[in-house]
Amino acid sequence: MTGERYDVAIIGAGVVGCAIAREFSRYRLRAILIEALSDLGGGASKGNSAILSTGSDTPIGSLECRLVTRGHERYRAEAPGLGLPILSVGSLTVAWNEAEAAALARMHAEIASAGFRSAELVDREAVYRRVPALAPGAVAAVWEPEEAIVDPFSTPYAYALDAVVNGVAFRASSPVTAALHDGEAWHLATPQGPVAAGLVVNCGGLWGDRVDALAGFADFTIRPRRGEFLVFDKSARQLLDVVLKPVPTPQYRGVLAAPTVFGNVLVGPTAEDVDDPDDWRVTGAGLDRLRRAARAMLPALLEHEVTATYCGLRPASERPEYRIVARPDRRWITVGGIRSTGLSGALGIAEHVAGLAFDGMLPAERKAETIPVRVPSLLEGGARPWMDAARLAADPAYGEIVCHCEGVSLGEIRDALASPLPPRSLKALRRRTRAMFGRCQGFFCGARVLAELERHARRAGRAAQ
Amino acid sequence: MTVLEADCAVVGAGPAGLAAARAAVAAGARSVLVFDRDDAPGGLPRFCRHPGFGWEYSRRLETGPSFARRLLGDLDPARVALHCGATVMSLQPGPCLEVLSPALGLATVRCRGVVLATGIRERPRAARLVPGRRPERGILTTGQLQQMVARGVTVPGSRLAVVGSEHVAFSVLLTARHSGHRVVAMIEAEERPMSYAAVAALARALAGVPTHLAARVVDIAGGGCVEAVEIEQAGRRRTIACDAVVFAGDFVPDVPLARAASLAIGRATQGPEVDQLGRTSLAGVFAAGNVLRAVESSGFAAIEGARVGAAAAAYAAGRIGWRDGATPIALAPQFAYLVPQLWAFDDGGVAALPASLRAGQDLAAARIGLRHDGSLLWQGRKRRLLRHRRLRVDLGELARRGPGAIAVEAGSWRAISEG
Structure with a gap:
């Protein structure tokens, strides 16, 4: 197996994998985020209670408690800069x-x-x-x-977008089917072609134990x-x-x-x-x-x-605790058993995992600058493009509301489809914009939203040819 | 910011809204603005390409799009300005509307009378608490299916399962014939179809669709697309392979705008409470059509629109005031609701809404009576009444009376199930 060679491959674009990818994007590293599904955040990260916990409801003294507490602290400091509401x-x-x-x-x-x-x-x-x-x-x-309370869908998207804009490669629809170490690097087989990486971080979430098993590790069961x-x-x-x-x-x-x-x-x-x-x-x-x-x-x-x-x-395991295991000799870090605190803990986990990686497995050479990223705020009652007279005048598509229950304009749907990390499914588009997420569930807007998605897919298809 | 002024503004260009605009002009309104958030006027009928629309209003039985065209054709372009793709973002006392559209930008609309004709929507799968998987494609409502067909959007697969058997469920049959889909099952929780027997029989004859009565959906299978529904009927389960599940009927008024403006909303109707001229709890704001309650026919909604449009023009011209001394109409417990909920004795000679009365249960040997200060003004008898059908009650005699207590009573009732 051959393929492009990365310093680090992160398997799994859930909220934890995306946060880790963002963490590595701050360093001079070639990094790739690999996702089995067609979009990020489509596994455990898509269905939670959308609460940013302080950590007080995790076992006192545990690694989980420490990382959720730290994750909460970092979220408060960093989320506003990403455009994420708290x-x-x-x-x-x-x-x-x-x-x-x-x-x-x-x-x-x-x-x-x-x-x-x-x-x-x-x-x-x-x-x-x-x-x-x-x-x-x-x-x-x-x-x-x-x-x-926070936005559970925009959070992993913001992390992944930040990572991608700052140099991390992203590959979707790529379930890892084999993992072999040839003495120098891991070679990961995916349907989209192989990936070679010096270090693998397994954030496979619900499938984390299966990914570990591909590499011959069997520390825990999901x-x-x-x-x-x-x-x-x-x-x-x-x-x-x-x-x-x-x-x-x-x-x-x-x-x-x-x-x-x-x-x-x-x-x-x-x-x-x-x-x-x-x-x-x-x-x-x-x-x-x-x-x-x-x-x-x-x-x-x-x-x-x-x-x-x-x-x-x-993605609970057989023990009520995080299962974060670093294997410096095998160049493999498992981030498993993140139970129900991934959203709150992700930034704490990312910092912890980077610390493990930089402890001998990767060189820690911080970039001088990063490119700032902001995602659109989907906060109810928050600022929307149509409220900005200049933006509305410059782009009338922000004045064409398509999803009435959630107040989503054609312009916002178009922007989401034009993202460097475009939604590749209807559910992904819904998570990015909230179109069709409201009380009518598509009665009024479903046909138009689907028409936009189909139009975009045709355009993307033509561009690919 | 753009500022628009008019005698009347109408929110929603479906049958009620279009009929209201026409009637407002006929009653003397010099300028009427009609706003619809969709990209074309006509409301829900414009997506129903089959006969069955407009009878009560125009005495013709037309297809949905044809009825919508007729209503549009009735408008005087010199007096009525129609804005599509225009969403009313807020309704404030005044009345004053904040409207957003690509053409207008964010506009303020000042007028004397507003008619809310925002119509209805179907309750989707989630609101009906139907268990199972949630595939990305193929969980639909009739409204979404019909729009998809009309807009040329791909409807996955070929087999549709329809949940519900109100009139609109049969509209799915006709839409499916048009789009090349096949309805493989109609699933109804009740023990009999909820549409008129004749419509149901016709539909069965036309399409030969297996109907499952007293059945409910207990599971939906599928990953990306729907693969099957599982139904339970008399304790037995069966799986029906299909590519989409269409949740039909179970309409509710679409009232977020009315709620945000703090209009009084009826508990039973889920729509704005109005008097017989369509006047809501907010001065200058009228409501008409199916937003008042779900659901009457498109022709009935248009008649309501016409009456309320005329009332709005009368209010704009200062010929009537605002609901002074409106009296709630007391309703016997056998009834689910009556629209209008109130009667105002200051009607200024403007014609009242037709009454929309429903029973809360199936009833036999029924007598309906209208009393004013104890004296019987009107009564009607019916051998058998079903709860999904409109009941006749004539409120017209109230217009000749002075202020007093009003009651709609029920006599000699017994539930069919007991009889």
Whole structure:
């Protein structure tokens, strides 16, 4: 096997792989990000609760806790520069009976002593002041003002775009089917041709154990954990302006309710161990369970329409911890078992992995300059191109709204299709722009959005010839 | 910023909006602006290339596009300016609209009367909580399917499964014939088709489509495209191979604009609450057509549009005021809803909306009565009433009365299931 030779190949363009690619783009390295699916962020990263956790809900003292805490800190510092919105809505972990209140007090003492000093034990009145629509019966809560909600789709896109603009190669639709080390470099076989790299970073997520197995490593097994979600219409957003969590047990963090940066309210996840890392079903039982959980927390939610249902698969392993393993002698780093904290932890993980790589596996020669990258903000109520009189006058396509539920213009769809990292599927286009993501799910706009995608594909096809 | 002024503005160029524009001019409006966010006027009928449109309004049974053309042709270009690709971003007291379009940029529209005719949409798969996979292609609503066919967008595969059996589901059959697709199953949760029996029988005869009644979708299979649906019927499951699932009917008013403007929205109708002239809770803002409730025929929506358009012109000219002393119409619990919800006794001689009354359950041996301060003004009898059909009630006699309590009552009712 031959092919272009890279210093480092990152397998898997989920939020973690994209963040690691971005990290390496700051150095004088030839790097490539390889993705099995047609678009980035299409595996575990596409279905989560879109919360930027402080790390207080991870096992105190664990690597996960340290990296999520660091990831949160970096996100706050770096995301605004990338155009990514952060809404610091805060979270309330609510106890509904005396036993839960006791567990809550223990939890509070533990996280406070671990350094999460802004966490505060609050009484019943304070809870209802923050969430007047909360079901009756709350006893007490822990208030964590630093918990935030973020855009889970634009985040990996921004990282990958930043990486690509700063020199990292990106190859989609390239599942790695074999990995051989010839003494000098790894040779990775993909349907799009081989890739040779001095160092491999396996961020294969749900397929991470299978990628490791190709190289002969078998440290862990992925046990996908399916979580289903309900997304309520924007009309429900007035009911909730904080993240509502139940008191967690060691096994399960429970169903939460959270506002989204897109202006909806989501409820989820369920937790179900599945064997198939491709089992993306929503189930009748799961949706029933979520509706019951919604009713128990915020009864008025059920008066609002459901805009979407989805499911996520968390790449958990057989142990409740990150499985980050560096093998300097084999030039292979495995970043596995990122469970449910990839979005919050990615920038912390990236920094940690770069540290492992630069500890003898790669030369750390930092670039003097990087090219700044910004992605369009999809924040509900945030700045849109049509609001800028000069942009609108220069480009009337920003005045042609195609997706009415989400307010997406033809100009924004065209811009997304013209990106250096263009969406290669309808779902990818939806994640980049939010077109068809709204309450009508394409009733009004689906045909026009598809027409744009088909037109773009024809143009790209002609250009390729 | 562009500023436009007019006597009346109409939001939505479907049957109700176009009929409202015409009627407003006929009632004396000197200038009417019509905005539609789609790239051409006509509303939903323009994508339905089969007969069945406009009967109540024009006494002709036409295809959707033909009915839309007729309504457009009725407009006086000297008085009515139609703006397509123009989205109303906000509605403020005044009334004042903020409109965005490639031609206008961001424009402010000031007028005396606004008619909201924003219509309906179908509830998609997610809102119906249908489990299963979520393939990228092939999960559709009738509206999306018809637009795809009309716009020449590829509809994957050849076999369609249709969920629902309201009239619109049969519209899918006709669209499918046009596009070269085959409907392989009609799946209905109820024990009988929800469309009129005659329409259903005709459709079966035309297309020979297997209909699965009292059935629900329990799973959808497929990765990139839909591969099959699994249905459950009387505890038994079966798989139907198909390339797309079309969720038909289950309409809801499209009201985000009305909600954002804090208009009072009816709990049962999910549309703006209006009096008999289409006046909403916000001065100067009227509503007409299926945005009031889902769903009546296109011809009925056009009649509503015409009545409300005339009322909007009367308001713009200062001939009527705003809902002074409007009285809520009390409704017997057997009914699901009545539009209008209110009656204002200051009608200034302007004609009222036709009543849109629905039962909340199937009923037999029914008597419907209209009372004003206790005295019976009108009554009607019907042997059998189904909850998806419009019930007749004549509110017209109220126009000859002074202020007083109004009630629509039900007598000698019993549920068909009990009978």
